Amino acid sequence: MKLYYKPGASSLAPHIALHAAGLNFELEKVDTATKITETGADYLGVTAKGYVPALKLASGDILTEAPAILQYIADQNPSSKLAGEAGTLERTRVQEHLNFVSSELHKAYAPFFGKTPLSADERAKIEEGVAKRLSLYETHLSDGRKFLTGDRFTVADAYFFVVVNWSGFVEFDLKKWPNIVAYMERTAKLPAIQEAMKAEGLLN
Numbered sequence: 001m002k003l004y005y006k007p008g009a010s011s012l013a014p015h016i017a018l019h020a021a022g023l024n025f026e027l028e029k030v031d032t033a034t035k036i037t038e039t040g041a042d043y044l045g046v047t048a049k050g051y052v053p054a055l056k057l058a059s060g061d062i063l064t065e066a067p068a069i070l071q072y073i074a075d076q077n078p079s080s081k082l083a084g085e086a087g088t089l090e091r092t093r094v095q096e097h098l099n100f101v102s103s104e105l106h107k108a109y110a111p112f113f114g115k116t117p118l119s120a121d122e123r124a125k126i127e128e129g130v131a132k133r134l135s136l137y138e139t140h141l142s143d144g145r146k147f148l149t150g151d152r153f154t155v156a157d158a159y160f161f162v163v164v165n166w167s168g169f170v171e172f173d174l175k176k177w178p179n180i181v182a183y184m185e186r187t188a189k190l191p192a193i194q195e196a197m198k199a200e201g202l203l204n
């Protein structure tokens with residue numbers, strides 16, 4: 001398998017999952033502005049969507065969309081228990097979080113990375129959208145659970161961690177959400193996260 005990625009982007013979530021699942025994989029960095037990969041390939045020839053992540057399978061098939069890629073990776077090593085078994089409530093909870101992170105949280109953060117500089121009003125509007133969604137997770141984590149679906153790390157955590165970690169890049173302070181701050185601190189220590197972030201040059 002080969003993961004097409006951009007350092008720190010949502011492609012970091014499948015990168016973390018590949019480590020957590022203990023799978024063999026290659027990486028190819030993409031310049032999403034020029035759509036050229038680090039080997040000089042035309043990324044639009046890999047996926048016409050032009051964004052990361054994309055996962056190339058041994059068969060040559062290309063998978064896109066983070067929630068689908070993450071579940072595919074989890075299913076390559078069911079013993080890693082990264083998504084629960086298909087058909088169980090556990091799997092459905094993972095899908096529930098993956099969908100929320102993808103369609104609500106990721107999309108709420110995305111405008112931070114759009115037009116620059118943002119006016120104060122534009123930034124306030126984006127922050128309001130992110131805050132509303134983080135508050136839901138602040139409450140969700142208030143029962144003392146370690147991870148989103150309970151005490152086990154899943155691919156939903158990989159995605160949530162990556163998106164909330166963007167807060168640091170855009171100087172959005174998380175102090176209003178202490179349960180999320182604690183979650184981010186403990187999750188950041190997981191070996192799969194450390195390894196993937198180091199490989200992307202995000203940690204020393």
Ligand SMILES: N[C@@H](CCC(=O)N[C@@H](CS)C(=O)NCC(=O)O)C(=O)O
Binds near residue numbers: 050064066067
């Ligand atoms: N719906 C896609 C969204 C992926 C996405 O937004 N990727 C961003 C990085 S986080 C990207 O590649 N942006 C560059 C571009 O769109 O040109 C998914 O869930 O995987």
